[in-house]
Amino acid sequence: MADLTYREALRRALDDELARDPDVFLMGEEIGRFEGSYKVTAGLWQKYGPERVRETPISEEGFVGAGIGAAMMGLRPVVEIMTINFILVAMDQVINHAAKIRYMFGGAVGVPMVIRTPGGAGAQLTAQHSQSLEAWFAGCPGIKVVAPASVADAYGMLKTAIRDDDPVLFCENLVMYNVTGTMPDDPDYTVPLGRAAVVREGSDLTLVAHSYTVQRALRVADTMSRDGIEIEVVDLRSLRPLDAETVAESVRKTSRALIAEEGWSTYGVGAELAARIHRLCFDDLDAPVERVGGAEVPMPYSKPLELAALPLESKIEAAARGLLAESGIA
């Protein structure tokens, strides 16, 4: 077991897959000589050369489209979009092409492409650069959407995503890049897509999250544990396919569910999960399913306002305590 950052785990996964499979190549803005805006591709241009670590103009629609074409012809492109905010100009390629081609071609051809892109907020990047839009994509059939929340998952899921025969939107998080954690030494370590994980066991409340919010959830669980309240934290890991059964199994145990996410709650991951939980666990619930999300405003620049808009630990804890109070637990 080695300690390293989320960023380094991603870099190693890219390095290992580039070395393992000559069909894998990277494409994106400033990912070569400059090593990527968040340095995830550090050293790879030097190691694999400009053919396999390709720099592109600022033209998301163009290079996502190029990635789709390459994937249809048998290559395995890993396209970096500098942040999820910039994917919006390539929506037609992602939703109308990448996600549809296997269906439109009657299964004859697929798009084994990964789009890596970070979302998240908290660095005063304001309204246009502080969004968590993954739920928009997770609502679309034909594309997988994953959002690892640990170093080991970042490594293991990126490798699985690259080996997947269908398009995968791989959502990273700006705040996660410097988070450290342990990674298994096994060079063949992979993590399947579409499986949630119980990352902390508890009996009183199920707290579901994905991406960086899992870190917050774990801290809330630690805090409340000092008061004798045991929260079970479920890391979704994948948003599509969504492993509702693992969540349901936990809720059947705890009878209470809270979903936290950095994106907006309305029509969000929590909305989808609340619907699934009500169906799967109706007779097990002791209180209504509760959600915590980002404030439903464009992200403010002002630091105090930004903090007020984020689903910080204090808000998650307050929601958890509210749910427990409804259940007659102090």
Place this chain on the structure above:
Amino acid sequence: MSEELVMPRLSDTMEEGTIGRWLVHEGDAFAEGDVLAEIETDKATMEFQAYDAGTVLRILVGDGETVALGAPIAIVGAEGESADEAVSAGNGAATPPPQEQAAAETEPEPEPKAAPARKPKSSSKAKAAAGNGARATAALRVSPIARRMADEAGIDLAAMAGRGSGPEGRVVKADVERLISSGELTRPAAADAPPEAQRAPAEGEIRDLTPMLKAVATRMAQSKQTVPHFYVESEIDMTRAMQLRAELNGGLADSGDKISVNDLIVRASALALIQHPQAHRSYVDGKHVYHAHASIGIAVALDDGLIVPVVVDADTKPVREISRETRDLAGRARAGKLKQREIEGATFSVSNLGMFDVANFEAIINPPESAIIAVGATVDRPVVVGGEIVVRKIMRVTLSCDHRACSGADGAKLVLTIKQLLQSPSLLLV
């Protein structure tokens, strides 16, 4: 304002329903979600829950009476209201809402053009009730798991109305846990007069069939008249199966599990059916429908009649799981607590009258299943083994088959495989 409750559709095939019994009386107040009555459909007894809080003004259909789907069964409304209003509304007269209720409404609702026979559920009504002190304290709110736990523990929560520790007095899990540990509020044994079925019939008395007996009568007559049955009989040496069962039950003694002969027969049938797809297909509208897994219906005798709950995909389940599920299903079958989905989807059935010391009998197929095995008692009999007369435990079975689905040879092969499995019963464990 008062409104009519109508016979709800509680199963896909039901056309009429019978009021098993009312759990509320005229004049009783009830909360949203309270069980008002037990309704017998063509298949099962279901609970009829209130959509909204209110008071029972008049019961129109008494215990044991049967009415068509959609027919009015009761009139409900606010306490002290007249039941006649809903009746006149049902005749098409527009009735203005009472003044106090209109004043309590916080969300405007479109005025109905003409009063429908059954007014749609009105959210403002619950709010009006909450604004009324007497009604608010009477409202019983219960979280889903608390309701389930109370039902399972036989606890009547009526006395807990407004006293739970959740919001607005909602009874939550922790409250029920406290009640269970304190032993309070346990439901008394039914003190009311026994329903008709439990009374001895008077001389010459004529009774309507219960919905379940009606369904049995219709289906069995239809099956015997339209399905060409043929029968294959066999004798199975159960000596080794009985030894295995004794050994298993010795080992499981502390676990609470107990394997029955029937569990072994269900397991053997499921495995054999998978080996013989031609004896495991249904004849439906001139086509053969094949089944990937064997779901086994198990006939459970009731005081009057029978019901056939299903062990789903029994070929994928070990004997112990089949045993547990069967015990649970049979127990709830006798208590009238089976869910609709638990009595559907069988691909084969087992009917065992061994406990009545029956030597042998023939069962009627339950379509669209294409076969049923009738099992007699296991008895000590002299048989010839290797030229010697020895005493063995012999069980006679008769397989009834639908000749449109399978031939005599298919049926014979199925019985032979069941026999081989039961005579080499360790095969049932792998």
